[in-house]
Amino acid sequence: MKPAPFEYRRADTREEALSLLAEHGEDAEILAGGQSLMPLLAMRLARPAMVIDINRIGGLAGVTEIEDGISVGALTRHREVARDALVARDAPVLAKAVPHIAHHGIRNRGTIGGALSLGDPAAEFPACAVAAGARLVLASAAGTRRIAAADYYLAPFETARGPEDLLVAAEFPADGRGAAVVEAAPRAGDYAIVGLVALARPSGARLRDVELVYFAAGERPNPAPAAAAILAAADDARAALAEAAEAARREVETIATPSASAAVRRHLVGALLGRAVAALFEGARP
Amino acid sequence: MILTEPVAPVTIETTVNGETVRAVVSPRQSLADFLRDDLGLTGTRIGCEHGVCGTCTVVFDGRTARSCLLLAVQADGATIETIEGATRSGRLASLQAAFRARSALQCGFCTAGVLLTAAEVIEEGVSDPTALRHALSGNLCRCTGYQAIVEAIAKVAAGTPHD
Numbered sequence: 179m180k181p182a183p184f185e186y187r188r189a190d191t192r193e194e195a196l197s198l199l200a201e202h203g204e205d206a207e208i209l210a211g212g213q214s215l216m217p218l219l220a221m222r223l224a225r226p227a228m229v230i231d232i233n234r235i236g237g238l239a240g241v242t243e244i245e246d247g248i249s250v251g252a253l254t255r256h257r258e259v260a261r262d263a264l265v266a267r268d269a270p271v272l273a274k275a276v277p278h279i280a281h282h283g284i285r286n287r288g289t290i291g292g293a294l295s296l297g298d299p300a301a302e303f304p305a306c307a308v309a310a311g312a313r314l315v316l317a318s319a320a321g322t323r324r325i326a327a328a329d330y331y332l333a334p335f336e337t338a339r340g341p342e343d344l345l346v347a348a349e350f351p352a353d354g355r356g357a358a359v360v361e362a363a364p365r366a367g368d369y370a371i372v373g374l375v376a377l378a379r380p381s382g383a384r385l386r387d388v389e390l391v392y393f394a395a396g397e398r399p400n401p402a403p404a405a406a407a408i409l410a411a412a413d414d415a416r417a418a419l420a421e422a423a424e425a426a427r428r429e430v431e432t433i434a435t436p437s438a439s440a441a442v443r444r445h446l447v448g449a450l451l452g453r454a455v456a457a458l459f460e461g462a463r464p
Numbered sequence: 465m466i467l468t469e470p471v472a473p474v475t476i477e478t479t480v481n482g483e484t485v486r487a488v489v490s491p492r493q494s495l496a497d498f499l500r501d502d503l504g505l506t507g508t509r510i511g512c513e514h515g516v517c518g519t520c521t522v523v524f525d526g527r528t529a530r531s532c533l534l535l536a537v538q539a540d541g542a543t544i545e546t547i548e549g550a551t552r553s554g555r556l557a558s559l560q561a562a563f564r565a566r567s568a569l570q571c572g573f574c575t576a577g578v579l580l581t582a583a584e585v586i587e588e589g590v591s592d593p594t595a596l597r598h599a600l601s602g603n604l605c606r607c608t609g610y611q612a613i614v615e616a617i618a619k620v621a622a623g624t625p626h627d
Contacts, residue, residue: 179513180497181492182467182492183467183470183471183490184471186491209538212535216494216515216534217533220532231537233538257527280602281601281602282528282581282600282602283521283527284515286528287533287534365601367602
């Protein structure tokens with residue numbers, strides 16, 4: 179499988195990338211880690227006239243402190259996200275997600291900006307960003323805007339990013355809650371059939387401030403607020419699991435794909451909730 | 465807009481196995497094809513060409529990566545080590561000896577990618593067999609000889625390659 183011909187441009191500065199996108203955005207794809215783009219090119223599912231390589235742009239990689247938390251640069255590779263001290267402090271859910279993302283060599287190259295901007299419904303980071311209330315920072319020649327992750331994902335591979343926009347960072351408000359990322363996949367590193375990002379503060383038998391966002395179940399990150407509310411209201415979260423799982427099965431959209439029927443996904447939506455709750459309590463142990 | 469005209473080639477300068485290489489490549493050429501077809505480094509295998517099988521793994525700027533998911537043009541200014549270079553440097557010697565002792569290869573198609581991944585994972589301090597299996601989940605062996613592969617790697621990771 180070989181990609182169709184395209185013109186290659188390497189942007190060495192952010193300004194250069196934005197001006198290329200302003201001129202060619204409609205016909206261009208952005209090359210960051212390339213771990214999703216390159217297969218799309220090879221299979222000719224994407225056929226851009228131009229590929230804009232942003233890997234050499236300075237200042238787009240790494241994690242910095244901002245007023246209410248951290249800003250994770252778009253070119254930060256998955257392996258760095260997993261090892262970063264600021265991520266561990268303010269957005270530990272990201273580090274929990276990394277072992278689930280593809281394979282060792284792919285985590286060496288893949289970037290958080292690519293994973294967030296692509297809008298793959300089976301991807302872990304978009305669900306983390308929605309659960310954690312992250313803001314995605316989109317830059318274009320016209321200026322910079324921020325959009326809540328919850329408003330960014332419109333449909334599979336369709337996002338609020340315009341053709342002239344470059345996702346430059348994701349801002350995560352400091353979140354001291356415990357985090358769990360669980361998923362059902364045929365094999366370690368495969369695409370999830372269903373996955374769940376859960377944030378909560380375990381306290382005795384209770385879970386407070388619960389946030390649940392499913393991924394791979396439906397067409398985009400799928401919050402489960404009713405199930406979260408049932409868990410958060412219970413004196414014993416584990417005793418409320420059956421009721422919460424039932425609520426999640428009702429409120430989470432489940433799709434049928436060649437790898438799993440909607441019924442299998444509905445079953446997994448409930449089953450994964452139990453695993454996530456167990457992991458949250460496990461993580462809270464001294 | 466779909467390009468139908470040929471695209472102008474690009475000149476790159478890259479370091480492969482310690483040697484500086486200047487070459488002219490097509491923008492759509494993968495690094496895997498460049499290494500094999502232009503440089504004759506056929507130890508790098510091409511399996512699936514879309515990032516699933518791991519046979520084309522090389523070391524790119526110090527970290528393993530699938531060379532089918534990199535463009536040859538991206539090698540400009542980069543440092544690459546293939547199985548040929550890693551063998552010559554002796555970096556893989558204990559793994560290769562363990563593979564030989566344990567017969568941890570059958571057709572050998574996946575071996576280069578497995579060795580380079582295993583060397584990096586061991587250098588990162590992973591030694592638990594389950595963790596090793598996870599780390600190697602991105603390298604497919606279609607002979608399905610995983611048991612021997614994991615055993616050989618686990619022995620080197622545990623520092624007892626000759627047991």
